[in-house]
Amino acid sequence: MKKMRLGTLTLWLLIKRVIPCTLKYHRMQYHYYNQHLQEGKIVYMTKITIHNAKQGYRPVESPYMIRLNIRTQIAQLQDEPSDFPKYAFSLAPFPNLYQHAGNTEKFLDVIGRILAVSNTARVLTSSGTLKWKRIIHLGDLSGNMIELSLWGPRALEFQGESVYNIGQKNHVIAIFVGTSMKCIKESSYFLSGTSACRWYINENDIPEIKIFQKSLPTIPDQAVKKIDLQSADDIEKHIEQTTCLQLKDIDPFDKLRGNLDIITLAKSVIQDKDSMERVMSAQSQDVLAHNMSTSTKYLLLEPITPTAWNSCFSSKEHCS
Numbered sequence: 287m288k289k290m291r292l293g294t295l296t297l298w299l300l301i302k303r304v305i306p307c308t309l310k311y312h313r314m315q316y317h318y319y320n321q322h323l324q325e326g327k328i329v330y331m332t333k334i335t336i337h338n339a340k341q342g343y344r345p346v347e348s349p350y351m352i353r354l355n356i357r358t359q360i361a362q363l364q365d366e367p368s369d370f371p372k373y374a375f376s377l378a379p380f381p382n383l384y385q386h387a388g389n390t391e392k393f394l395d396v397i398g399r400i401l402a403v404s405n406t407a408r409v410l411t412s413s414g415t416l417k418w419k420r421i422i423h424l425g426d427l428s429g430n431m432i433e434l435s436l437w438g439p440r441a442l443e444f445q446g447e448s449v450y451n452i453g454q455k456n457h458v459i460a461i462f463v464g465t466s467m468k469c470i471k472e473s474s475y476f477l478s479g480t481s482a483c484r485w486y487i488n489e490n491d492i493p494e495i496k497i498f499q500k501s502l503p504t505i506p507d508q509a510v511k512k513i514d515l516q517s518a519d520d521i522e523k524h525i526e527q528t529t530c531l532q533l534k535d536i537d538p539f540d541k542l543r544g545n546l547d548i549i550t551l552a553k554s555v556i557q558d559k560d561s562m563e564r565v566m567s568a569q570s571q572d573v574l575a576h577n578m579s580t581s582t583k584y585l586l587l588e589p590i591t592p593t594a595w596n597s598c599f600s601s602k603e604h605c606s
Contacts, residue, residue, distance in 0.1 A: 315356055318360075319354065319360070322360040322361075322362065323360070325484075326372070327362055328362070328363050328366045328367070328370055329360050329361065329362050329363070330360070330361045330362075330363060331352075331358065331359070331360050331361075332358070332359045333355070333357045333358050333359055334352050334353065334354060334355070334358050335352075335353045335355065336350050336351070336352060336353075337350065337351055337352075337353050338350060338351070339351045341391070342390040342391060343390055343391075343392065343393055343466075343482070344391065344392040344393065345392075345393050345463070345464055345482060346374055346375075346376070347376055347392070372491070373486070373492055375395040375461060375463045376395055377395050377396060377397050377461070377494060378394050378395060378396055379426070380396070380398070380426045380428070380430040380431075380432050381430065383396070383432060383467050383475070383477070384467070384469075384475055386466075386467040387467045387468065387469040387475060388467070388468075388469060389466075389467070390466070393463070393464045393465060393466060393482055394465050394466060394467060394477065395461065395462065395463040395464070395465070396424065396432070396434075396461070396462050396465065396477065397426075397459070397460070397461045397462075397494055397495070397498060398424030398425055398426050398432070398459070398460065399424065399425045399426075399457055399458065399459055399460075399498070399502070400422060400423070400424060400449055400453060400458040400459075400460055400487075400510055401423040401424065401425045401431065401508075401510065401511065402421075402422070402423040402510060402511040402512065402513050403420070403421070403422050403423075403444075403446045403449050403450055403453075403510060403511075403512065403513065404420055404421040404422070404446070404512070404513035404514065404515040405420070405446065405512075405513075405514070405515055406418050406419065406420045406441050406442055406446070406515075407419055407420075407515040407516060407517035407518075408517050408518055408519065409515075409516075409517065409518055410518045416518060417437055417438055418437065418438055418439075418441040418442055419435055419436070419437055419441050419515065420435070420436045420440075420441035420442075420444055420446060420515070421433060421434070421435055421436075421513050421515055422434040422435075422436065422444075423511075423513070424460070424462075427498065427501050427502075432475070432476070432477055433475075433476040433477065434462060434465065434476065434477040434478075434479060435468075435476055435477070435478050435479065436479045436483065437478065437479065437480050438480060438481070439481070440479050440480060440481070440483050444485070449487065449510065450510050450512060452488075452510075453506075453509055453510025454509045454510065455506070455509070456506065457488075457499060457502050457506050458487060458488060458510060459487070459488055459495050459498050459499055460485050460486065460487045460488075461485065461486045461489075461492065461494065461495065462477070462479060462483060462484075462485045463483065463484050463485070463486075464479065464482035464483040464484055465477040465478060465479045465483055466478050466480075
């Protein structure tokens with residue numbers, strides 16, 4: 287990898303975003319960086335190296351990146367230049383976002399009017415973990431809408447109630463930086479904001495926000511709406527109980543519109559080369575059925591083999 291050393295060259299930087307990372311240096315060096323690298327501060331840096339930018343998730347359009355080391359020196363300027371650029375982003379139009387689905391080359395920055403905001407809720411992710419989530423609906427000047435999901439600490443840090451209250455009588459214009467485009471089942475597209483995501487809301491010193499504001503009517507045609515985001519705990523409270531025999535009588539084509547999900551939850555599993563043994567008591571042979579809006583999820587509390595599951599539908603011996 288080609289790199290070049292900066293010796294006595296003066297370098298002034300505005301810290302745009304501080305992204306959490308793991309430092310390979312001494313704990314004292316971590317505290318040193320943590321003290322001086324704060325967002326919005328203009329700093330003077332020496333003894334750094336310049337490298338080619340990484341291939342994935344680049345926060346800005348630049349072929350190079352700075353790498354710090356144990357000899358890097360950082361000092362904050364006492365008199366910050368008033369004309370020093372404070373923001374760095376490359377706004378992507380909404381219609382162009384879809385082509386970036388699944389692309390990890392760079393982060394995406396967008397501007398839009400906040401149309402709706404949800405509460406925070408702990409939801410179950412595709413990996414099976416629980417994470418905090420908040421949903422935001424953004425609209426552009428052409429009437430296009432995109433959904434943004436904030437995850438983890440970013441979901442909690444976003445001032446949803448404040449945005450909702452302001453949005454009852456005023457426009458709420460926001461720039462979100464450091465997002466990525468996701469797609470589920472090739473039809474549901476949304477922006478995702480994790481640790482690298484930041485936002486600027488109604489910042490009048492940002493020209494792009496001022497231009498967006500002036501393009502809208504003085505009085506909003508609609509207020510910011512609330513989105514009700516259900517948590518995993520709320521969903522679990524509404525689970526209904528049924529037996530295998532009752533499950534047998536359910537016609538998925540009629541009641542579930544052909545959409546049936548079977549999920550096996552095992553408290554403990556005994557597995558060998560030949561089979562998976564039953565480890566729960568006779569009382570645990572019940573099935574929990576939860577009626578969703580578009581499908582029903584049957585949560586099986588007993589780890590059994592596919593053969594045993596099939597026999598459960600044909601024999602009262604397994605389901606009594």
